[in-house]
Amino acid sequence: MAETKNLAEWVNSMPELDPAVADKNDPSKKNRTDEFKLTGPKWGEAQKAYDAILLGGPENIMSLIGMLSEGNDPARYKPRYALHGLALYVCRAGKEKERAMLVGTLASQLGGDRAKWSQAILVRELEWAGNKDAVAAVGKLMLDDEIGDDAVRTIVAIRDGAAEQLRAALGNAKGRRRLAIVQALGVIGDAGSVAALKAAAGDGDAEVRQAAVWGLANMGEASAVDLLIKASDAVGWERIKATKACLVAAEKLTAAGKKAEAGRIYKHLAETRTDKSERYVKEAAEKAMAPK
Amino acid sequence: MAYQKRNVTRRGFLKGVAAATAGVMIVPRNVLGGEGVTPPSETFGGALIGCGGRGGGTFGELSKDLKVVKLADCDVRFKDRADNNKIYTDFRRVMERKDIDLIAIATPPHWHALISIAAAEAGKDVLCEKPMTRTIAEGRAVVEAFQRYGRIFQVGTFGRFGMSRSKDNILIHKIMRSGLLKNNPGVYFHRGGLKVKEWSGKTDQPIRPVPANLDWDLYCGPSPLKPYTPTRHGGTHRWYWDYESGGLTDMGQHLLDPINWLFGKDDTSPVEVEASAPPAHPEVTGMWGWIKLKYADGFTMVLESAEWGEPSGMKPRSVKLTDLSEADQKTVLAMPDPEPLRTFAEAVKTRKLAGGHPEAACRTVTLLHLSNIAIRTGRRIQYDPVKEQIIGDAEANRLVNQPMRAPWHL
Numbered sequence: 001m002a003e004t005k006n007l008a009e010w011v012n013s014m015p016e017l018d019p020a021v022a023d024k025n026d027p028s029k030k031n032r033t034d035e036f037k038l039t040g041p042k043w044g045e046a047q048k049a050y051d052a053i054l055l056g057g058p059e060n061i062m063s064l065i066g067m068l069s070e071g072n073d074p075a076r077y078k079p080r081y082a083l084h085g086l087a088l089y090v091c092r093a094g095k096e097k098e099r100a101m102l103v104g105t106l107a108s109q110l111g112g113d114r115a116k117w118s119q120a121i122l123v124r125e126l127e128w129a130g131n132k133d134a135v136a137a138v139g140k141l142m143l144d145d146e147i148g149d150d151a152v153r154t155i156v157a158i159r160d161g162a163a164e165q166l167r168a169a170l171g172n173a174k175g176r177r178r179l180a181i182v183q184a185l186g187v188i189g190d191a192g193s194v195a196a197l198k199a200a201a202g203d204g205d206a207e208v209r210q211a212a213v214w215g216l217a218n219m220g221e222a223s224a225v226d227l228l229i230k231a232s233d234a235v236g237w238e239r240i241k242a243t244k245a246c247l248v249a250a251e252k253l254t255a256a257g258k259k260a261e262a263g264r265i266y267k268h269l270a271e272t273r274t275d276k277s278e279r280y281v282k283e284a285a286e287k288a289m290a291p292k
Numbered sequence: 293m294a295y296q297k298r299n300v301t302r303r304g305f306l307k308g309v310a311a312a313t314a315g316v317m318i319v320p321r322n323v324l325g326g327e328g329v330t331p332p333s334e335t336f337g338g339a340l341i342g343c344g345g346r347g348g349g350t351f352g353e354l355s356k357d358l359k360v361v362k363l364a365d366c367d368v369r370f371k372d373r374a375d376n377n378k379i380y381t382d383f384r385r386v387m388e389r390k391d392i393d394l395i396a397i398a399t400p401p402h403w404h405a406l407i408s409i410a411a412a413e414a415g416k417d418v419l420c421e422k423p424m425t426r427t428i429a430e431g432r433a434v435v436e437a438f439q440r441y442g443r444i445f446q447v448g449t450f451g452r453f454g455m456s457r458s459k460d461n462i463l464i465h466k467i468m469r470s471g472l473l474k475n476n477p478g479v480y481f482h483r484g485g486l487k488v489k490e491w492s493g494k495t496d497q498p499i500r501p502v503p504a505n506l507d508w509d510l511y512c513g514p515s516p517l518k519p520y521t522p523t524r525h526g527g528t529h530r531w532y533w534d535y536e537s538g539g540l541t542d543m544g545q546h547l548l549d550p551i552n553w554l555f556g557k558d559d560t561s562p563v564e565v566e567a568s569a570p571p572a573h574p575e576v577t578g579m580w581g582w583i584k585l586k587y588a589d590g591f592t593m594v595l596e597s598a599e600w601g602e603p604s605g606m607k608p609r610s611v612k613l614t615d616l617s618e619a620d621q622k623t624v625l626a627m628p629d630p631e632p633l634r635t636f637a638e639a640v641k642t643r644k645l646a647g648g649h650p651e652a653a654c655r656t657v658t659l660l661h662l663s664n665i666a667i668r669t670g671r672r673i674q675y676d677p678v679k680e681q682i683i684g685d686a687e688a689n690r691l692v693n694q695p696m697r698a699p700w701h702l
Contacts, residue, residue, distance in 0.1 A: 017495065037492045038578045040570020042601065043670055072496035072521065077573075081495075085571040088670050091687040124574065128687060149517060149697055156695040176698070183698040207699040214701065237384045244413045247440055277390040280415040284441055 007060050010049040011067060014078045014085075015039050038081070049082065050089045054098045061086075061105040070117045080121065087129040103130055107137035116146045123150045132160040139165030143177050152180045156187055163190035170196055179208050186215020194221055201227055210241050217245035220252025222261045229268045243269065243281055250288065263289065336640075337392040339364035341383045341407055342399030345527060346421050350448055354396040354419040357637035363392055372505040381507050383407050387414040394640070397421060398448075400529040401536045402515050405430035406700055408445060412437040417444040419636050422545035424653040426537065428661045429693030431654030432680055433702040438650045446636040446646040447545065447653035455550035456633050456647070464611050466627045468556030468591070472620040473611065476590040480551055481608035483596040487539030493531030493576020497521040514696035531576050537664050538577030540595075544660040548593070549648065552659070553633075555591060555611070558652040561677035562659065563588045567666035568601050582606075583663045588677070593659065665691045 018037045041049075053060050064086075067079035090099035106122045107130070123141060126134050127150075135158055141151035142165070155162040166185050173181045182200045185193040193215070200212035201224075213231045216224040228249050231242040246265045253262040266285040273281035338360040340351045344367065354360060366380035374381040383403075386392060387410050395411040397404055397420040405425040411418045412434075424447050425431045438445045455461055467473060499519040502508040508520050515534040518524065529535040530542050552558055562585040569580035581601025585593040594606040613621050633647025658680070665688055666673045674683040682689040696702070 037489065037494055038570075038573050038576065039600070040572075040578050042570060046571050072498055074494070074496045077495045081571075081573055084574040088571060088668075091669070091685075092671060127690070128574075153516065153695040153697070157690045180698040183701055184695075187695065187701065211699060211701070236388050240387060240410070240413050244437075251440075277415070280441055280443070287442070 007053060007056060007063050008067070010052050011064065011078050011082045013041075013049050014046075014081055015041055017074055017077065038077075046085055047089065050086055053082065053086060054090070054101070057101060058105045058108075061102060062109075065106075065109060065118065065122065068118055068121055070115065083121070083125060084128070087125040091129055099129060099131075100133070103134050106130075107134040110137040111140040116144070120147045120150050123147060123154050127154040127157045130154060130158050132158065134158065135161040135165055139169060142166070142169045142181060143173055145177070148177050149180060152184050156184050159188060163188045163193055167193060167196055175205075178203075179205065179211060182208050182215065183211040186211060186218050189215070189219045191219070194219070194223065197221075198224060198227060201231065206238055210238060213242055213245045214248075217249035217252070220249055220256055220258075222253060222256075222258050225249070225253075225261045225264055229265060232269065233272070243273075247281075247284060247288075250285075254288070334641075335359040335361060336394050337361055337363045337389075338394045338396065339366060339386050339389075339392045340396045340398065341366040341386060342397060342403070342421070343367040344369070345398065346448070347396070347398040350398040350419060350421050351396040353448060353450075354394055354636065357635065358394070358640060360394060364389065368507045368511040369503075369505050371507045382510065383410065387411060387416070392416060394419070400525065401541065402426045402534060403513055405434050405702070406514060408434050409437040409702070412441045412443040412445070415441065415443065417636075417640050419446045419448060421448040422549075422653075422657075423536070423541045423660060424545065424650075424657040425661075426535070426541075427692065427694050428658050428680055430702060431650075431657050431661075435650040435654050442643070444636070444639045444643070444646055445648075445650045445653070446639065447549070447648040447656075449546045449549050449648065451546060451550035452553040452652075453633050453635070453647055455554055456630065461554050462629055463613065463624075464554055465556055465630060466624050467611055467613060467616065468554075469630075470616075470620070470624050470627060472616055472623065473589065476587070476611065477609055477615060478555065478591045478611040479606055479609040480555065480591075480593045481596075481606060482547060482594070484598040486543050486547070486595065486597055488579055488597040488599045489539075491530040491536075491539035491542055492578050493528075493538075493573070494523065495573060495576055497523045512697070514700035516697060533575065533577060533664075533668070537660075540577075540580070540583075540663060540667075541657075541660045544595075544663075545653070545656050548659050549653070549656045551593070552652065552656045557587065557591075558655055560587065561655055561675060561680070562586055562593070562662060563675055563677060565662045565666045565673040565675060567663060568604070569667040569670070570600075571670055572668045578667075580667050583666065585659055585662065595663070661692075 018039060064079055064083055069076045086102055090102050106126055109122055110119055123138055126138055135155060138151050138154050142148050155165060166181050170181050185197055197212045197215045200208055203209050213228060217228060228246050232246045234242050246269060250262040250265040266289045269285040270282050336358055338354060340347055343365050364378055364380055364386050366383050366386050368381055370379050370381050373379055376385050380386050393416055395416045395418050397407050397418060401423050404420050408418050408420050499521055502520045509517060511525055524532060530538060536542055564586040567580055567583045570578060572578055579600035580597055582596045582604035594604050596604055616624060634644060636646050639646035662673060662675060669688045671685060671688060673688055676683050682692060
């Protein structure tokens, strides 16, 4: 009990927000911009609170999580602010043990019965402080309709170990969740994702197709050149994006010394972007092909 | 209540878009493209994306010294009246139009890079409001896109044009660009005027139903889809890390863009950044006291908010010809003056870089993003200006290229 009280005191030591305007009808206060604004402690002062909270270990972190509240109530901002401060603080050099404890505790609260709004906050803090030890726990949430986007974002930010989680989740992903995962695979650019991205490039959903095509281009995947060229013959927005994918892929292939594959892309664009409205693409391709 | 609510299903949205696109009249495109010079008599098709706040002014800048016919207005608040002919909600439909050559962008900043890049990909030239981007990686992606497609980009701040006309400033610029000042004693110092408290966020604002005219999902775009609160758009978007990142980013490109030209830093970035600020809030921007940005040659920029904490203790120190040896002074004085900066109109007509070109704009906005990373992490940042990565702090580096919500990516 004493520990919990101590935690509450430390959390409460975070500064109050600037006060709300007392009388909204007072014209002299009409233009005030400071109500509910954060002034913040100096880092030196905040660190005392962070150190004390961290000293209490997982129990304190669990209690702090329990102090978080749903919705937006300015009067109750302190636990969230304190938790974020901890996530920033443990990323400092020399705080590796504390970071492992914090990350492990946050990750342990994911995927269970805890309210989704609460899990969302924890996932977002792991975007700052999380590491490969948190990836599996965050990965469990990637198919969740409410917090899946947050989970994917955090996985991509952490990167280490993310590709395996994303590939594992892809098979069961539908709609928006599938799109987010396919795009994340392209961002991570792990060689083991080529087959999955090639399959997604033929998806019935235009946005999934575009994400997959871009992902393959982003990886400079030589075996995807035919697929990219075919994709570039689409119309409208999809044509614009697939053309970009082609040019990006060709640049990466050229940089990797695969000039023949890059040349095939440039040649296709130079030969097909003959309409006046696409002349700029033809010129971009021809410029790239020109001897340097 | 579900944690996130969407007004429109994604498939429903795409279906509507396809139907609307089918009705768009495609007029033959005017000009642009190629290395050639555009005739001065040419009329351009223009579009404004982001029609609130600065929108009218930005389109005015786009049209300055050019004959521009406005063919489209696009804004996420036009959901109840978009006809996909003259009024649009979705900028992608504007990009598909072949009769639009020039795009003015005045959306909140979290959209600046993606719409600029899309415009380049669609063969259009761009005048984009400041700040150029919301992250460092976005800036680099804009640079690459405009190089790739040979399009023109000008950031919507013009202080460098005046700055570059003064003889004294040209001399400082030449001293800096000469590379002869090895241990640079220069300190650019600025105090106040960065609207720190004014654009600090109010925490925990009440959640409200999304207005019928607003496409909230599209507004959030690459940023996380958060529950709607009225303060998240309409000017007070500046309070949030998700969209603009406070007064520093809002005002900083105006302030530092001319300075970056003056001190010859249009093609590089600082190597060390330190900030005095309280621990940051995860959602909303907050106070800061000072920021020091030090370049590899020793030149330092110092910003003081005069709104929080103690002063930096730094003083301004100009760069002088006498900082160089006599021989080096002669070398600098013999250097040709830099080419006059081209306006957007001149750049569009000549197909050469505008004064506020992508690389310069990227380097200026990088100063602001590095500052905010130092503020947000509470840590001193070491930065590699060539790789554009933070050194030795993988977690801070996560802020250089923040993941985007699908389907949006660089």
